Amino acid sequence: MNNEEVxxxxxxxxxxxxxxxxxxxxAWGIRGIGILVAVVIxxxxxxxxxQADPFTFFGKMxxxxxxxxxxxxxxxRDTAILLGFALxxxxxxRMRFWNLGANGQVxxxxxxxxxxxxxxxxxxxxxxxxxxxxxxxxxxxMLWAAIPAVFKAFFNTNESLFTxxxxxxxxxxxxxTITVWVPNxxxxxxxxxxxxxxxxxxxxILPILIIALLTVGMFFYLRISKQGYxxxxxxxxxxxxxxxxxNVKKVIIRTLAISGxxxxxxxxxxxxxxxxxxxxxxxxxxxxxxxxxxxxxxxNPLVMAGVAFLVIFVNRGMKSGIKPAFGLTTEAFANIVTGxxxxxxxxxxxxxxxxxxxxxxxxxxxxxxxxxxxxxxxAKVATEAxxxxxxxxxxxxxxxxxxxxxxxxxxxxxxxxxxxEEVNKEEE
Amino acid sequence: MxxxxxxxxxxxxxxxxxxTLATMSACGSKMTVGLITLxxxxxxxxxxxxxxxxxxxxxxxxxxxxxxISGIEEDNTCYEAAKDMVDQGCxxxxxxxxxxxxxxxxxxxxxxEVQFAHATGTSSKVQNLPNFHNAFASIYEGRYLAGxxxxxxxxxxxxxxxxxxxxxxxxxxIVGYVGAHPYAEVKSGYTSWFLGVQSVVPNTVMKVLxxxxxxxxxxxxxxxxxxxxxxxxxxxxxxxxxxAPSACEAAGVPNVSYNGSxxxxxxxxxxxxxxxxxxxxxxxxxxxxxxxxxxxxxxVGTLGNGAVALTELGSVATAAxxxxxxxxxxxxLMAGTLHVFDCSKFTVNGEHLTSYAADINGDYQxxxxxxxxxxxxxxxxxxxxxxxADFRSAPYFDLDIDGITVLTTTN
Numbered sequence: 001m002n003n004e005e006v007x008x009x010x011x012x013x014x015x016x017x018x019x020x021x022x023x024x025x026x027a028w029g030i031r032g033i034g035i036l037v038a039v040v041i042x043x044x045x046x047x048x049x050x051q052a053d054p055f056t057f058f059g060k061m062x063x064x065x066x067x068x069x070x071x072x073x074x075x076x077r078d079t080a081i082l083l084g085f086a087l088x089x090x091x092x093x094r095m096r097f098w099n100l101g102a103n104g105q106v107x108x109x110x111x112x113x114x115x116x117x118x119x120x121x122x123x124x125x126x127x128x129x130x131x132x133x134x135x136x137x138x139x140x141x142m143l144w145a146a147i148p149a150v151f152k153a154f155f156n157t158n159e160s161l162f163t164x165x166x167x168x169x170x171x172x173x174x175x176x177t178i179t180v181w182v183p184n185x186x187x188x189x190x191x192x193x194x195x196x197x198x199x200x201x202x203x204x205i206l207p208i209l210i211i212a213l214l215t216v217g218m219f220f221y222l223r224i225s226k227q228g229y230x231x232x233x234x235x236x237x238x239x240x241x242x243x244x245x246x247n248v249k250k251v252i253i254r255t256l257a258i259s260g261x262x263x264x265x266x267x268x269x270x271x272x273x274x275x276x277x278x279x280x281x282x283x284x285x286x287x288x289x290x291x292x293x294x295x296x297x298x299x300n301p302l303v304m305a306g307v308a309f310l311v312i313f314v315n316r317g318m319k320s321g322i323k324p325a326f327g328l329t330t331e332a333f334a335n336i337v338t339g340x341x342x343x344x345x346x347x348x349x350x351x352x353x354x355x356x357x358x359x360x361x362x363x364x365x366x367x368x369x370x371x372x373x374x375x376x377x378x379a380k381v382a383t384e385a386x387x388x389x390x391x392x393x394x395x396x397x398x399x400x401x402x403x404x405x406x407x408x409x410x411x412x413x414x415x416x417x418x419x420x421e422e423v424n425k426e427e428e
Numbered sequence: 429m430x431x432x433x434x435x436x437x438x439x440x441x442x443x444x445x446x447x448t449l450a451t452m453s454a455c456g457s458k459m460t461v462g463l464i465t466l467x468x469x470x471x472x473x474x475x476x477x478x479x480x481x482x483x484x485x486x487x488x489x490x491x492x493x494x495x496x497i498s499g500i501e502e503d504n505t506c507y508e509a510a511k512d513m514v515d516q517g518c519x520x521x522x523x524x525x526x527x528x529x530x531x532x533x534x535x536x537x538x539x540x541e542v543q544f545a546h547a548t549g550t551s552s553k554v555q556n557l558p559n560f561h562n563a564f565a566s567i568y569e570g571r572y573l574a575g576x577x578x579x580x581x582x583x584x585x586x587x588x589x590x591x592x593x594x595x596x597x598x599x600x601x602i603v604g605y606v607g608a609h610p611y612a613e614v615k616s617g618y619t620s621w622f623l624g625v626q627s628v629v630p631n632t633v634m635k636v637l638x639x640x641x642x643x644x645x646x647x648x649x650x651x652x653x654x655x656x657x658x659x660x661x662x663x664x665x666x667x668x669x670x671x672a673p674s675a676c677e678a679a680g681v682p683n684v685s686y687n688g689s690x691x692x693x694x695x696x697x698x699x700x701x702x703x704x705x706x707x708x709x710x711x712x713x714x715x716x717x718x719x720x721x722x723x724x725x726x727x728v729g730t731l732g733n734g735a736v737a738l739t740e741l742g743s744v745a746t747a748a749x750x751x752x753x754x755x756x757x758x759x760x761l762m763a764g765t766l767h768v769f770d771c772s773k774f775t776v777n778g779e780h781l782t783s784y785a786a787d788i789n790g791d792y793q794x795x796x797x798x799x800x801x802x803x804x805x806x807x808x809x810x811x812x813x814x815x816x817a818d819f820r821s822a823p824y825f826d827l828d829i830d831g832i833t834v835l836t837t838t839n
Binding site for chain 1 (some may be wrong): 437448465468469470475478494495496497498502503504507508511512515516526527529530531532534535608609610611612613639641787792815826
């Protein structure tokens with residue numbers, strides 16, 4: 001066996017390698033490609049399953065999300081609520097405390113709020129009742145989050161399982177209480193405050209306003225406060241934290257108390273401001289969706305707002321746009337599309353951290369290929385004698401297309417990237 | 429790279445926006461009818477409404493103007509869905525779940541020019557809004573007929589020696605029922621079904637198990653299996669998933685369904701299903717709305733107007749002679765010579781009812797001064813269920829009659 005053969009047998013076409021640092025520009029570019037891929041797959045799926053062309057399909061989706069004033073308000077309000085969940089879990093996640101119990105903590109907040117409404121609405125003035133609702137919601141959320149935190153701090157119990165289980169307890173508690181309040185009912189509690197609490201006679205402004213303030217607050221809390229620094233250190237390494245004199249137990253419990261308090265406040269918004277009642281599903285499962293939001297935004301509250309907006313856009317676009325437009329009466333298609341979009345977005349996060357490294361002979365061929373295009377696009381720019389960015393980019397995208405046609409998609413992207421960089425350089 | 433991407437993204441956005449505008453202006457089709465459902469088609473309850481609404485709209489030539497939003501919880505999302513439908517031009521909005529009612533009323537107050545209607549609700553008479561309506565059907569008659577079919581099967585099983593000692597409680601044969609909530613609609617349903625069974629096989633007792641949810645496939649399956657283990661020879665259910673019927677099919681226990689036939693998925697055990705056929709009401713509601721005519725504040729469907737229906741009989745499990753027997757009993761019910769809740773046929777705490785103050789206004793308290801026990805021309809006293817003239821369409825029979833035991837544990 002000679003060396004050549006060994007090489008052929010053992011070296012794969014490409015392997016995966018960790019990238020050095022990635023510029024923000026490039027990272028967002030990769031994310032953009034992820035969304036593009038999702039759009040393409042969803043378009044194909046829509047064509048096959050709904051016989052819809054992509055323009056109609058995405059048109060309906062936009063219409064569902066933004067088609068009327070009310071839909072736009074709904075978009076913003078739902079974004080605020082989902083962002084509220086994300087803001088609640090972000091300090092805990094930053095501390096590497098996997099709080100999977102946001103649903104339950106929000107539910108407990110909503111529950112405490114409903115208890116106040118159920119027993120006191122109409123009996124005491126609203127000026128007293130509303131602060132009471134807020135305080136008890138926040139306290140209940142805080143308590144529900146503090147229980148697993150105490151166990152984590154003192155007994156090192158697994159917080160993921162603990163917080164997860166607390167969700168089911170909260171749901172059962174609500175279900176049970178409704179059957180106590182409405183003994184022969186059908187499991188639903190009629191609104192106690194019809195239409196919920198409003199600000200300026202607008203049902204949407206209050207949640208949006210509260211969450212906007214919280215977002216800014218959380219941004220600075222994590223960025224510049226001492227407590228924000230402490231929880232980051234605890235997340236990075238408990239031993240380091242202990243060494244520099246941070247009281248780890250205190251930080252864990254305090255951070256979860258904050259996490260739970262925000263959940264409680266969201267619970268108040270859901271039951272007190274929006275529905276005026278409670279049901280065990282009032283959290284809409286956002287506690288889990290919020291995990292994707294915080295993760296994609298890399299724990300930056302401002303970016304989280306954008307990601308939450310995207311998530312809600314897909315949600316609402318499906319619910320009010322696609323489903324009624326195509327007469328879909330199951331969740332299946334909407335779930336598939338949502339799944340594809342998030343899968344693509346998350347999968348492309350991989351390429352921000354890693355890249356393909358090709359086998360040397362393939363690499364050579366590819367370089368030769370790229371060199372050809374480099375010449376071509378350079379020549380084109382030269383002949384057209386223009387530094388117009390549009391034309392330059394066009395030639396780059398043409399190059400990308402050709403490279404794509406030639407086979408490997410990654411290869412194409414690389415080629416396009418190289419070509420664009422070249423063109424940019426020449427422009428300068 | 430950045431420029432390239434920006435350009436691509438900008439192009440996509442631009443095309444999509446144009447596409448949106450194009451589709452919005454091109455079709456510009458206004459919606460006319462809105463349907464809000466709690467779950468999707470996987471729930472037999474909601475599927476029944478969805479299919480009926482599609483049929484009604486097709487019959488009226490409005491298929492392109494029907495807007496269905498499924499998966500709407502019983503909270504303010506219902507109000508928002510209703511509002512969205514009004515924005516889309518809907519003249520009539522219908523919601524299918526009991527808990528939707530207060531949120532639909534909220535929308536009805538805000539949009540007096542749109543008609544809102546609601547199944548199983550109890551508030552239209554109390555609210556007295558000109559544009560809010562309740563509707564239901566005398567489904568207890570359908571349940572009774574389904575019970576008769578179950579009774580026929582039970583009699584055939586006795587004859588064939590298929591009833592074992594484990595199916596007996598003393599001298600009585602056990603039947604089972606999976607219920608969602610201990611709510612009047614469910615109680616009325618299982619009591620009428622049980623009375624139907626007893627009309628054929630008098631020595632029966634029934635065990636009931638509640639799941640605490642309208643749709644919980646696992647809980648319904650577990651409940652059905654618990655009942656089977658407790659000796660139930662036949663099972664029926666009032667819960668919206670395929671949990672109970674499929675558990676029965678697996679165990680080979682005959683099943684009477686609700687809302688629709690399970691012939692295809694449970695071919696060996698399916699006997700019959702009672703269902704509310706909503707097409708007559710939907711057609712009435714939509715036509716009257718579009719013609720500017722008044723819609724009844726409270727409407728009840730009957731065997732007479734086709735709203736109470738039975739699906740086709742099961743091909744394997746149904747006993748011989750069932751079809752003829754059902755025709756006979758149906759004729760008696762329609763003629764008024766037979767009452768489902770004939771007070772002489774059942775007892776409560778060992779006594780026959782002479783008067784009962786049911787909860788009509790929906791506050792879960794007995795209404796003072798109300799008596800739902802009536803006497804017909806032949807001197808027969810009966811519980812007047814779904815009596816829309818004097819009371820309301822939604823069921824209010826919430827008594828626990830003798831012979832029915834509610835189980836509290838599953839296994």
